[in-house]
Amino acid sequence: MPLTTKQYLSFFLCATAVLAGNRSDNHIYRDVVVIGGGSAGTYAAFRLQQEGFSVAVLEKNNRLGGHVNTFHVPDTNTTFDYGVIVYHNISIATNYFSALGVDIIAAPLNGDTATYADLNGDAKATTVIPPSIPWADSAAVTAALKNYISLYNTQFPFLNDGFNLPDPVPEDILLPWANFMAKHGLDAAAFNVYEINQGVGNEMALPALYAMKYFSSLTAGGLLGIEPGFITTADFNNQGIYDKALGKLDEGKGAFLNATISQVTRGEDGVSVVIKTPTGGEQIVRAKQLVIAIPPIVAELQAIGLDLSPEEENIFDQTSFKWYFDAVIENSGLPDDISLNNIDFTKPDGIPIAHQMVLKVDLTAVPGLRRLYYSSDQDISDTDVKADILDTLSRYRTANGLNTSVETVFAGFHNHAPYEITVPVDAIRKGYYKKRNKLQGCRNTWYTGAAWQAHDSTLIWNFTESVVVGSLIVLHTMVEMIYCNLWDLAMNNYKEGSCPSSRKRQQGDKGQEKTNGLGIHGLGQLGPELLMKGQGARDKGQEKDSDAQNVPGRSRTTGFPTVHTAYENNRLG
Numbered sequence: 406m407p408l409t410t411k412q413y414l415s416f417f418l419c420a421t422a423v424l425a426g427n428r429s430d431n432h433i434y435r436d437v438v439v440i441g442g443g444s445a446g447t448y449a450a451f452r453l454q455q456e457g458f459s460v461a462v463l464e465k466n467n468r469l470g471g472h473v474n475t476f477h478v479p480d481t482n483t484t485f486d487y488g489v490i491v492y493h494n495i496s497i498a499t500n501y502f503s504a505l506g507v508d509i510i511a512a513p514l515n516g517d518t519a520t521y522a523d524l525n526g527d528a529k530a531t532t533v534i535p536p537s538i539p540w541a542d543s544a545a546v547t548a549a550l551k552n553y554i555s556l557y558n559t560q561f562p563f564l565n566d567g568f569n570l571p572d573p574v575p576e577d578i579l580l581p582w583a584n585f586m587a588k589h590g591l592d593a594a595a596f597n598v599y600e601i602n603q604g605v606g607n608e609m610a611l612p613a614l615y616a617m618k619y620f621s622s623l624t625a626g627g628l629l630g631i632e633p634g635f636i637t638t639a640d641f642n643n644q645g646i647y648d649k650a651l652g653k654l655d656e657g658k659g660a661f662l663n664a665t666i667s668q669v670t671r672g673e674d675g676v677s678v679v680i681k682t683p684t685g686g687e688q689i690v691r692a693k694q695l696v697i698a699i700p701p702i703v704a705e706l707q708a709i710g711l712d713l714s715p716e717e718e719n720i721f722d723q724t725s726f727k728w729y730f731d732a733v734i735e736n737s738g739l740p741d742d743i744s745l746n747n748i749d750f751t752k753p754d755g756i757p758i759a760h761q762m763v764l765k766v767d768l769t770a771v772p773g774l775r776r777l778y779y780s781s782d783q784d785i786s787d788t789d790v791k792a793d794i795l796d797t798l799s800r801y802r803t804a805n806g807l808n809t810s811v812e813t814v815f816a817g818f819h820n821h822a823p824y825e826i827t828v829p830v831d832a833i834r835k836g837y838y839k840k841r842n843k844l845q846g847c848r849n850t851w852y853t854g855a856a857w858q859a860h861d862s863t864l865i866w867n868f869t870e871s872v873v874v875g876s877l878i879v880l881h882t883m884v885e886m887i888y889c890n891l892w893d894l895a896m897n898n899y900k901e902g903s904c905p906s907s908r909k910r911q912q913g914d915k916g917q918e919k920t921n922g923l924g925i926h927g928l929g930q931l932g933p934e935l936l937m938k939g940q941g942a943r944d945k946g947q948e949k950d951s952d953a954q955n956v957p958g959r960s961r962t963t964g965f966p967t968v969h970t971a972y973e974n975n976r977l978g
Contacts, residue, residue: 431688435461437877438678438692440666440709443471444862445853445869446698447650448501452874454659455504461690462654463664463680468644469651475644476733476817478771484642485769487731487776487817493623493863494633501866505649508639517768521748524797525759528804538755539592549593550625556589557622564617567857567868568838578614579830583753585613595754597628604729605825606782607758612830618859657684668710671695671848679710695850696873700823702726714848720841723832726823728781730790733817737766737775738802744768745801761785763797774816787820826856845872
């Protein structure tokens with residue numbers, strides 16, 4: 406989402422002065438501090454480091470990776486993913502993987518039998534889709550997906566990049582998703598969208614804006630085989646991406662795990678973050694710029710002691726979210742060759758509606774182990790989720806004459822809340838996202854993550870590259886130009902190449918030496934013409950669908966009875 410001239414001016418006017426103060430043993434100095442080591446935060450930190458900035462990414466867990474969950478089969482070298490599973494085969498992803506040294510393959514096709522049951526009701530299984538259900542007709546599914554792609558790219562192309570919505574906001578994207586599909590003849594694609602857009606609660610009532618952000622035209626094309634398709638790691642170990650990123654960032658220097666953040670203060674002398682880690686005790690990270698890559702919810706931001714302004718608090722306090730869980734279960738009691746989908750053929754388009762429910766039970770490559778996904782639109786404990794899962798599986802086994810004596814075990818389980826952050830339709834209509842976007846760059850603070858793009862790691866990286874990495878490169882370029890001009894005026898003998906570069910840094914025991922970049926007041930006074938000279942730097946990594954790179958051996962998939970069965974799993978993250 407390229408920033409407008411006004412947004413650039415706003416961001417430069419909000420830039421702050423160079424860090425000041427003396428060093429002490431418990432201070433860590435960086436150009437940029439990143440809060441949150443999930444998909445967005447890790448990418449931001451890695452790319453900024455590549456560009457020569459000193460960084461510190463702060464992660465509360467004992468690993469980087471966020472929504473990624475990889476299961477290591479005991480006593481083997483076998484792994485499989487059950488959180489984020491696939492990525493789009495476009496250069497923003499392939500370049501990232503190449504830089505990290507991660508081998509990739511085309512996402513494998515699924516070889517199971519799609520089975521349907523109303524897991525919120527009688528739980529009776531069937532493999533037959535009633536002809537009254539629009540997605541029973543594979544030709545209709547293909548036509549609906551093609552129609553969706555055309556509609557998306559011609560009428561709503563702004564959905565590709567962040568939440569940069571037109572003013573006024575088109576009323577169509579404020580319709581409930583069920584109404585939007587009916588209006589545009591897309592009901593045959595309902596199940597495809599339901600399979601991808603997991604964890605959103607009652608999807609049929611979800612504003613079309615959020616359904617379409619999650620189910621991008623790139624995703625729809627990938628299902629049809631007319632776009633770049635999906636890739637995954639060659640060893641089915643997406644955690645390995647983040648382990649390699651951690652190695653590049655260097656734990657204890659560029660990345661801090663198990664970090665408890667107690668205070669974040671932003672002022673004219675930069676940003677100060679108080680952290681405590683098991684190995685380093687309490688430390689203060691001082692930086693010129695802050696990247697927030699955790700959910701922008703008031704409770705989450707207050708938990709890290711962020712000094713929210715009234716404007717920031719008002720914007721972030723309008724949000725709501727859902728609860729989403731993934732699990733690996735052992736001894737499910739299900740037949741070995743089926744994937745089980747929660748479907749209610751009595752509902753419009755067969756999409757089930759419940760406050761909480763099992764969404765899908767999927768196969769893995771390991772006999773006896775299954776992936777399982779669960780969603781709730783209200784607060785629910787892990788204990789209650791597990792109990793409901795076990796009860797659902799028990800009812801399914803009983804209803805279908807299966808072994809009722811098996812004891813299902815949770816081999817893996819993760820709670821991904823807060824998930825799918827939204828605001829009310831009326832707030833969207835009144836310009837909520839325009840107001841939120843204006844926060845980018847102000848108070849030395851940048852934002853990225855799923856709430857700013859969608860639950861799609863590849864597109865999160867694209868957004869981060871454009872809005873965060875690109876903008877910080879532009880900011881640095883402008884600051885460096887000013888320093889060179891000031892140097893020329895002061896020395897009166899400036900020669901080409903003599904300007905001291907603010908990108909020259911020296912590594913010390915406690916991190917990077919302080920530099921003269923990223924912190925000059927009043928850059929907006931330079932005017933848009935000068936500011937936009939740096940625009941080209943922001944385009945690095947920006948994707949168009951035509952830029953896709955094919956992975957050798959990539960299978961194009963068309964003509965499946967229902968398109969949703971084409972890939973092993975389409976969790977984009």
